Amino acid sequence: MKILSKIFPKKSDCTLNNGKTITEMEQKTPAESIKARYNATHDDFPDIKNPKYPEFYWLDLGNLCNLRCPFCQTGKNLPLKRGFLNRSNFDIILDKIGKHAKFISLINWGEPFLNKDLLYFFSRCEKLGIRTHIDSNLSFAFLSKQEAEEIVTSGIDVILGSIDGATQEGYSKYRVKGNLDMVLQNLRLLRLTRDELGLDKPFLGWSFLINKFNEDEIDQATAMADDIGVDIWFKLLSCEDPSWRSKYHDTPDHPVLKVPEWVARVYPIGLPESLVTQPLHSELTCVCYQPFSSMIINWNGDVYPCCVVFGDNYKLGNLITQEFDEVWFGEKYENSRAFLRHYGPPQTEKSVCRDESCPLKKKSL
Numbered sequence: 318m319k320i321l322s323k324i325f326p327k328k329s330d331c332t333l334n335n336g337k338t339i340t341e342m343e344q345k346t347p348a349e350s351i352k353a354r355y356n357a358t359h360d361d362f363p364d365i366k367n368p369k370y371p372e373f374y375w376l377d378l379g380n381l382c383n384l385r386c387p388f389c390q391t392g393k394n395l396p397l398k399r400g401f402l403n404r405s406n407f408d409i410i411l412d413k414i415g416k417h418a419k420f421i422s423l424i425n426w427g428e429p430f431l432n433k434d435l436l437y438f439f440s441r442c443e444k445l446g447i448r449t450h451i452d453s454n455l456s457f458a459f460l461s462k463q464e465a466e467e468i469v470t471s472g473i474d475v476i477l478g479s480i481d482g483a484t485q486e487g488y489s490k491y492r493v494k495g496n497l498d499m500v501l502q503n504l505r506l507l508r509l510t511r512d513e514l515g516l517d518k519p520f521l522g523w524s525f526l527i528n529k530f531n532e533d534e535i536d537q538a539t540a541m542a543d544d545i546g547v548d549i550w551f552k553l554l555s556c557e558d559p560s561w562r563s564k565y566h567d568t569p570d571h572p573v574l575k576v577p578e579w580v581a582r583v584y585p586i587g588l589p590e591s592l593v594t595q596p597l598h599s600e601l602t603c604v605c606y607q608p609f610s611s612m613i614i615n616w617n618g619d620v621y622p623c624c625v626v627f628g629d630n631y632k633l634g635n636l637i638t639q640e641f642d643e644v645w646f647g648e649k650y651e652n653s654r655a656f657l658r659h660y661g662p663p664q665t666e667k668s669v670c671r672d673e674s675c676p677l678k679k680k681s682l
């Protein structure tokens with residue numbers, strides 16, 4: 318492909334950290350190079366030299382929210398341009414990603430249920446055979462029976478409630494302004510409505526971010542999830558303030574943090590972390606292959622390599638004003654990939670992933 322040969326030139330005098338030149342590295346496949354250098358074990362590592370079109374997308378329906386979670390840029394109300402994705406921009410974006418997409422998470426930095434066109438988006442994706450997922454605070458309003466029916470019949474495949482606690486006190490320490498009774502009632506109603514209608518989707522789950530203030534509510538939450546009839550997934554809260562760290566933050570191998578088997582089932586094309594065992598770049602604290610395998614699109618069409626960087630300085634393009642290839646194979650994406658794969662254009666190029674904003678370089682995650 319012409320555009321690829323421009324971005325990934327065959328010859329270069331760039332010298333790698335391991336002393337080899339690009340030309341030497343070219344003699345191996347990218348996967349072989351990575352495996353040789355980092356003892357990675359898997360054959361299916363995404364083709365890091367020639368990225369294919371991504372099948373996994375995050376498409377944000379808006380970066381506004383009724384809650385004020387303290388470590389979320391929306392909860393913090395950072396001074397960013399805020400708004401909702403509308404139908405016409407959604408249609409433009411879906412036209413561009415629809416032919417590649419297998420799975421779209423319709424969230425990033427806001428509460429999806431605040432977007433009035435949410436059900437339209439779900440059903441359009443379903444008609445194209447694209448599976449969809451949302452996380453929701455489920456604390457935006459008490460759902461009526463009719464609303465619950467509209468949601469479960471809309472085509473959405475996976476809804477996870479973000480419920481970080483089993484008591485109002487423990488829960489609302491992070492989910493500031495959240496109402497636990499409302500959340501639990503909504504989740505139960507969705508579950509009952511789906512079953513009454515005899516539907517096999519959406520998958521309904523409970524996602525629990527563990528922090529210092531809810532760490533002792535795990536057994537209670539497990540029992541409550543069981544009572545409602547949904548699966549629960551415990552994860553660590555990313556906290557920039559260390560006083561929020563729970564006892565589990567220091568025991569990442571603790572059985573409570575084991576990823577449940579259903580996660581791989583409901584995110585069928587998410588790449589397991591076992592694909593590569595070491596970071597692609599020595600400055601990173603863990604593996605990141607997102608710029609090779611997925612794309613994040615915000616409510617206004619701006620594209621990012623992952624869900625953790627935001628703001629105009631870090632955007633890689635815009636899918637409303639630009640064509641897909643122009644963004645995905647563009648220089649900004651390529652600079653991030655070059656940094657992560659540690660070969661290609663000179664490593665001195667500025668890129669989102671090289672920038673200090675990358676949270677994988679911080680120990681706080």
Ligand SMILES: C[S@@+](CC[C@H](N)C(=O)[O-])C[C@H]1O[C@@H](n2cnc3c(N)ncnc32)[C@H](O)[C@@H]1O
Nearest residue numbers: 388389424425426427428452453454479554555
């Ligand atoms: C920004 S939220 C947007 C969706 C929705 N408002 C929600 O909270 O579920 C996207 C995901 O980020 C998660 N999240 C929020 N703050 C987090 C944190 N400090 N650490 C890890 N995940 C976090 C949420 O639980 C949710 O799964």
Ligand code: SF4
Nearest residue numbers: 382386389392427454
């Ligand atoms: S509910 Fe979600 S979007 Fe809203 S502030 Fe919390 S994490 Fe952010």
Ligand code: SF4
Nearest residue numbers: 605607622623670675
């Ligand atoms: S900024 Fe960090 S987390 Fe985001 S894609 Fe780059 S390396 Fe990955």
